[in-house]
Amino acid sequence: MPVTIYDVAKKAGVGIGTVSRAINNSAQINPATKAHVLKIIKELHYQPHALAQSLARKKTFTIASVVPFFTNYFFVELLKSVQAALSNNNYDLILYSINRMDRRDTTLDRVLTERRADGVLIFSLGVSDEYAEKFIDSQIPVVIVDHMHPQIDSIVIANREGAYLATQHLIQVGHEQIGMIDGHLSSYPAILRLEGFKQALQENHLTFYDQWLEICDARVGEHGFNEAAGYKAMKRLLSRNSRLPTALFVASDVQALGVMRAAKEAGLRIPDDIALVGFDDIELAKFVGLSTMHQPIAQMGQMAVDHLLQRIQGVHHNGFYTELKAKLIVRESCGAKQAFRVQVE
Amino acid sequence: MPVTIYDVAKKAGVGIGTVSRAINNSAQINPATKAHVLKIIKELHYQPHALAQSLARKKTFTIASVVPFFTNYFFVELLKSVQAALSNNNYDLILYSINRMDRRDTTLDRVLTERRADGVLIFSLGVSDEYAEKFIDSQIPVVIVDHMHPQIDSIVIANREGAYLATQHLIQVGHEQIGMIDGHLSSYPAILRLEGFKQALQENHLTFYDQWLEICDARVGEHGFNEAAGYKAMKRLLSRNSRLPTALFVASDVQALGVMRAAKEAGLRIPDDIALVGFDDIELAKFVGLSTMHQPIAQMGQMAVDHLLQRIQGVHHNGFYTELKAKLIVRESCGAKQAFRVQVE
DNA sequence: TGGTTTCAGGGAAGCGCTTCCATAAAACTT
DNA sequence: AAGTTTTATGGAAGCGCTTCCCTGAAACCA
Numbered sequence: 201m202p203v204t205i206y207d208v209a210k211k212a213g214v215g216i217g218t219v220s221r222a223i224n225n226s227a228q229i230n231p232a233t234k235a236h237v238l239k240i241i242k243e244l245h246y247q248p249h250a251l252a253q254s255l256a257r258k259k260t261f262t263i264a265s266v267v268p269f270f271t272n273y274f275f276v277e278l279l280k281s282v283q284a285a286l287s288n289n290n291y292d293l294i295l296y297s298i299n300r301m302d303r304r305d306t307t308l309d310r311v312l313t314e315r316r317a318d319g320v321l322i323f324s325l326g327v328s329d330e331y332a333e334k335f336i337d338s339q340i341p342v343v344i345v346d347h348m349h350p351q352i353d354s355i356v357i358a359n360r361e362g363a364y365l366a367t368q369h370l371i372q373v374g375h376e377q378i379g380m381i382d383g384h385l386s387s388y389p390a391i392l393r394l395e396g397f398k399q400a401l402q403e404n405h406l407t408f409y410d411q412w413l414e415i416c417d418a419r420v421g422e423h424g425f426n427e428a429a430g431y432k433a434m435k436r437l438l439s440r441n442s443r444l445p446t447a448l449f450v451a452s453d454v455q456a457l458g459v460m461r462a463a464k465e466a467g468l469r470i471p472d473d474i475a476l477v478g479f480d481d482i483e484l485a486k487f488v489g490l491s492t493m494h495q496p497i498a499q500m501g502q503m504a505v506d507h508l509l510q511r512i513q514g515v516h517h518n519g520f521y522t523e524l525k526a527k528l529i530v531r532e533s534c535g536a537k538q539a540f541r542v543q544v545e
Numbered sequence: 546m547p548v549t550i551y552d553v554a555k556k557a558g559v560g561i562g563t564v565s566r567a568i569n570n571s572a573q574i575n576p577a578t579k580a581h582v583l584k585i586i587k588e589l590h591y592q593p594h595a596l597a598q599s600l601a602r603k604k605t606f607t608i609a610s611v612v613p614f615f616t617n618y619f620f621v622e623l624l625k626s627v628q629a630a631l632s633n634n635n636y637d638l639i640l641y642s643i644n645r646m647d648r649r650d651t652t653l654d655r656v657l658t659e660r661r662a663d664g665v666l667i668f669s670l671g672v673s674d675e676y677a678e679k680f681i682d683s684q685i686p687v688v689i690v691d692h693m694h695p696q697i698d699s700i701v702i703a704n705r706e707g708a709y710l711a712t713q714h715l716i717q718v719g720h721e722q723i724g725m726i727d728g729h730l731s732s733y734p735a736i737l738r739l740e741g742f743k744q745a746l747q748e749n750h751l752t753f754y755d756q757w758l759e760i761c762d763a764r765v766g767e768h769g770f771n772e773a774a775g776y777k778a779m780k781r782l783l784s785r786n787s788r789l790p791t792a793l794f795v796a797s798d799v800q801a802l803g804v805m806r807a808a809k810e811a812g813l814r815i816p817d818d819i820a821l822v823g824f825d826d827i828e829l830a831k832f833v834g835l836s837t838m839h840q841p842i843a844q845m846g847q848m849a850v851d852h853l854l855q856r857i858q859g860v861h862h863n864g865f866y867t868e869l870k871a872k873l874i875v876r877e878s879c880g881a882k883q884a885f886r887v888q889v890e
Numbered sequence: 891t892g893g894t895t896t897c898a899g900g901g902a903a904g905c906g907c908t909t910c911c912a913t914a915a916a917a918c919t920t
Numbered sequence: 921a922a923g924t925t926t927t928a929t930g931g932a933a934g935c936g937c938t939t940c941c942c943t944g945a946a947a948c949c950a
Contacts, residue, residue, distance in 0.1 A: 550906065550907065550908095551906085561908095565907070565908060565909080597908090598908075600906080600908095602908060603908095
């Protein structure tokens, strides 16, 4: 039978209120009494029941996070930084993972109404206007990460700009025939990265060729952001083009790995036959020499938590929306290093 | 102001008990009343307060999981399967991540006494006898995954056997000079994999050379199981040996990637100059042609959840301990395919 | 010295549920 | 028709806390 506040009160010869005051660092308690109660608490190995506290306080010190079926580097890294930031603030994390998209709304409803958490972090998930409304009505602070909704505080990577910069880089290196492998357009970042890509082409008066754009098949929840989808997309690109682009912007590093595999199988050398720039800067990008856009993932997680906790404290910035800039990391796959070497020699 | 069971009761013109019975599929209620109450519930968008339910029921439908600072493939995959299995059983997951090992005991204490969860899953973390005792006393069902304690239900990969099989394979392919790159020996799997490695050598009357064993530096919580550590270890191995082994068993795939990078820099071809077998079968192993031991991670997560939920139901197997077998996946890095090819020609 | 303020502490009420007990009505008995 | 069982329901008690209100003692004031 677990020990309750009554047990402590009885053994210490005080009232339950006093025990509670001793635990909660109240000013309304004699230091001597407090010390005594704390001693008894230690003796009995008493620990307050978190749920009872939450219920009485109307505050849970818990954050709910809703994540799509996470499996890739991006989520892990993000979760890791979120977890670290929360733990620094003595908050716990409860994880709602969306395995099937058709259960998304059910999950959001639960998060919203079950009141297990003081705030909600939504990762990489689009939120319908209906649910945005619900969230606002519910008064629960919500921050969306890696996606956005005009009515909800959002933090994203500057996807359009990142894609623009990546493409711009390929152009600077000298490429004029550039294609793109993108994730499925049901993904918000996929859309923006395509926009950035097109914009860079346009500003440089290069033509966008539809047959050089390959959209990956969407497997549930991943929007085609995986190695296999990249591989298949590259295969398709190769088979349906007699004339190939000299460079590709690939919407994510994992896809780029698949692209590399397909290229290798087709006997294409990277970057000589085809240059590549990815997006994400996963750990392995360095390993395979993939040039890519580095995302400040940890910073994003930290910022999301900071902002959410502020909102919970009652601070309210209206229409909070932040874009974190992605940064180009030049490695071998884009050909810039070789180009540079050749220039120097 | 959130709607409570009283609001529903009043509007439906029934007592709170009846509302509760309607929610909880009690048999003790008139179907017509139930339908009526359910209708009101829908109208008011009522949803029970999870914490209040938990407190009253003395049951939380939540599982706590304690994970070391996860960042690698293994944990993600494991968490993913655990999450899926829990969600199928309508359990929620609360995540306690251990950032600093010195906070491990504090965290375990909290998990133990705060009673937020009906059961605990501990991942890849050693549990001291003291805490094992505490867990047993507390009556909270606990399952340890990827580690073990004689007094607590544990599920692990057959590390020793897996390492044995990997080494055995290298021997069968014809290698007699075999080294090993291991994680830091503060890691339980690292110890067992080393044992399996030695055992295979011994059974084949091959000598174990200490200078061919390289232990990775332990970064916090990771026990050297990362790419950079593998790279550095390989560098060390190369610099301190004039005569190199012809094959290496590497304790994890991520490390093997580092090993490959260092080998490449040193101008060594894989598998011709040095053959490699890894452990884990991460997604990228296929990409780089790494032969490795495949771990049934998803199965492990599923099994851990199944077992834990059974324990929560009251079913108790004494001294439950399961080893899941790792399976050899032959790719290019071990040289077996070439050997085979040569044989055929 | 008596009155006023301050400080500590006791414990009831309340957080939002479940569950049990009591009861009234309905459905069977004979 | 009266007695017995069954079924449905209302609502108090209790889960383990926090918080507020109240009281008694101590400290201060004139």
